[in-house]
Amino acid sequence: MLEVNGLTKKYPEHGVIALEGVTFSMEEGEILGIAGESGAGKSTLLKILRGVESFDSGTISFDNLKISPNSPKSDLLELQKLTAIQLQRSFGLWPDSAVDNVIRAIRYSDGFQETIPEGEGEYREYRERAMEILKVVGLERRAELWSEVLSGGEKQRLIIARQIARKPRLLLLDEPGTMTCPATREALLDALKRANRELGTAILFASHNPQIHRSLSVRTILIDKGRVVDDGKTEAVLSKFLSRLEAPVRKVKLDGKVVLKMEGASKVYKLIPYGMVFEMTETNLEFKRGEITGIVGPSGAGKTVILRMLSGLEIPDKGEVKITYKGEWVVLGRLGRKNLMARRRIGILHQEFDLPHFAKVLDLFAAKLGLKDYGALLAALKRAERSGISDEVVDALSRVSELPEGEMKAKLDEMGMSQDLLRELFKTKDPEKAKSVAVAVLEAVGLGTNILERHVYELSGGEKIRVALALSLVANPKVLILDEPFGDLDPITLRTVANSLKMVKEKFRPAIVLVSHQLDLLEEVSDRAILMLNGRVVMDGDPSSVVKRLLEEEGIEF
Numbered sequence: 001m002l003e004v005n006g007l008t009k010k011y012p013e014h015g016v017i018a019l020e021g022v023t024f025s026m027e028e029g030e031i032l033g034i035a036g037e038s039g040a041g042k043s044t045l046l047k048i049l050r051g052v053e054s055f056d057s058g059t060i061s062f063d064n065l066k067i068s069p070n071s072p073k074s075d076l077l078e079l080q081k082l083t084a085i086q087l088q089r090s091f092g093l094w095p096d097s098a099v100d101n102v103i104r105a106i107r108y109s110d111g112f113q114e115t116i117p118e119g120e121g122e123y124r125e126y127r128e129r130a131m132e133i134l135k136v137v138g139l140e141r142r143a144e145l146w147s148e149v150l151s152g153g154e155k156q157r158l159i160i161a162r163q164i165a166r167k168p169r170l171l172l173l174d175e176p177g178t179m180t181c182p183a184t185r186e187a188l189l190d191a192l193k194r195a196n197r198e199l200g201t202a203i204l205f206a207s208h209n210p211q212i213h214r215s216l217s218v219r220t221i222l223i224d225k226g227r228v229v230d231d232g233k234t235e236a237v238l239s240k241f242l243s244r245l246e247a248p249v250r251k252v253k254l255d256g257k258v259v260l261k262m263e264g265a266s267k268v269y270k271l272i273p274y275g276m277v278f279e280m281t282e283t284n285l286e287f288k289r290g291e292i293t294g295i296v297g298p299s300g301a302g303k304t305v306i307l308r309m310l311s312g313l314e315i316p317d318k319g320e321v322k323i324t325y326k327g328e329w330v331v332l333g334r335l336g337r338k339n340l341m342a343r344r345r346i347g348i349l350h351q352e353f354d355l356p357h358f359a360k361v362l363d364l365f366a367a368k369l370g371l372k373d374y375g376a377l378l379a380a381l382k383r384a385e386r387s388g389i390s391d392e393v394v395d396a397l398s399r400v401s402e403l404p405e406g407e408m409k410a411k412l413d414e415m416g417m418s419q420d421l422l423r424e425l426f427k428t429k430d431p432e433k434a435k436s437v438a439v440a441v442l443e444a445v446g447l448g449t450n451i452l453e454r455h456v457y458e459l460s461g462g463e464k465i466r467v468a469l470a471l472s473l474v475a476n477p478k479v480l481i482l483d484e485p486f487g488d489l490d491p492i493t494l495r496t497v498a499n500s501l502k503m504v505k506e507k508f509r510p511a512i513v514l515v516s517h518q519l520d521l522l523e524e525v526s527d528r529a530i531l532m533l534n535g536r537v538v539m540d541g542d543p544s545s546v547v548k549r550l551l552e553e554e555g556i557e558f
Contacts, residue, residue: 002026007058033217034206038462042206051079084168093147102130105165153180153299173205183554208490249499256289264319280535287511294526302535335392347472362452366434372475441473462493480510
């Protein structure tokens with residue numbers, strides 16, 4: 001069905017060869033895996049096969065369609081009709097309910113662009129078809145929820161449901177199931193196998209997770225530095241791939257003071273007409289400097305809500321979250337100068353972090369220092385005072401600036417303010433100052449300073465994650481909050497990041513709070529773990545014991 005011959009992709013301006021002479025083929029209805037380290041070229045290959053990325057030489061043959069570097073746009077559009085793609089860390093969902101997202105995808109595949117009013121009979125027919133697809137990915141009970149309130153794992157499954165709805169001949173998946181709990185991941189993999197078996201959809205997927213390869217594919221290809229270096233039975237290819245895993249850095253026990261705590265915190269989310277979505281009641285937690293605390297639980301258990309409250313981006317309905325500042329406890333739920341300065345020492349990396357596509361890495365450090373550097377914040381307060389803006393508004397804007405981009409824009413609109421105001425208040429730091437700060441934090445995450453001159457679009461998925469982690473360290477944080485940022489790292493890079501986290505713990509001594517569905521990582525780096533079920537903390541203790549309890553709760557063999 002698919003034959004790729006001598007595919008090459010270069011970025012000559014930076015001397016980078018993303019793909020070099022890639023050659024392989026796929027049979028009709030086959031499931032084929034692609035393994036390789038971050039930056040090997042897997043995502044680039046999938047985007048070329050989708051028809052949305054150019055290439056320099058080689059050919060792609062799909063049935064009778066042959067694509068070369070000089071093919072007309074009409075041929076690329078034909079390739080796009082035959083394929084569908086789920087991109088790594090892409091959450092490009094329509095602001096509709098889950099079921100309406102799928103209905104739109106079905107309508108588009110049928111050749112219609114407009115939506116249908118809910119009351120019409122035609123809508124009911126489309127809804128029935130959409131519900132069948134949502135059942136395939138295990139989201140039928142979340143059908144009425146708006147896409148933006150779904151958990152990260154649920155969003156990923158909804159994207160795949162939309163792609164299945166288009167009935168592609170070839171489904172291209174970049175890290176499927178990376179940000180889901182073990183039970184959800186198994187359900188998603190079962191759904192993909194059903195789509196392959198019942199719909200005849202061929203699947204080409206890139207994954208860093210060996211278990212996903214073992215579950216989905218009999219055959220796997222291994223890409224290293226843009227070249228296919230192995231093509232064969234999955235287990236043999238994985239064995240070759242994992243042979244390069246570096247040894248883990250020893251975990252050191254540190255004894256630090258409590259710097260962040262949650263006292264009697266409660267939070268309720270309700271959506272009309274859906275009803276109760278999430279409820280957390282009377283939660284008490286403490287976090288010490290030099291301690292890594294892992295938080296685990298099923299998708300939708302409330303892990304992200306906890307993290308957002310700990311970082312001051314969500315306010316509890318009852319109770320308080322406090323951080324130490326100059327020898328006293330500061331309540332994060334209040335706004336003002338003291339709270340602004342206290343929050344400066346909290347670093348956060350969101351599940352849906354998104355670095356600006358065309359930005360230079362050095363400029364990202366300069367901008368981050370504008371939000372986190374002590375002197376920069378004092379200057380922001382003075383600029384605000386001259387413009388008649390209160391300290392409370394400056395604090396609120398600093399919090400908004402730390403939200404994922406889409407949410408940030410929505411909050412600014414809600415406040416009647418623009419991004420121009422953020423840029424005016426929080427000026428970027430001088431590049432030389434930014435470079436001096438960046439050197440130390442880049443070293444801590446295993447990156448060289450040469451990356452500062454590169455642009456985001458030139459970075460691999462793993463490089464983006466490590467740059468984002470380094471950015472969260474610029475203010476020498478006393479609290480570092482990580483919301484499932486490492487789900488799509490290959491095992492080799494993941495071990496590097498795990499070792500980096502241990503070194504960050506020793507060097508900067510922050511209280512690190514980590515949410516992750518990568519249970520091996522969580523056990524390896526955490527000093528303590530918390531299990532959340534249905535918005536409640538049900539266990540707090542030894543990481544291995546907590547992980548074992550989670551797997552028991554989800555009915556997963558271990």
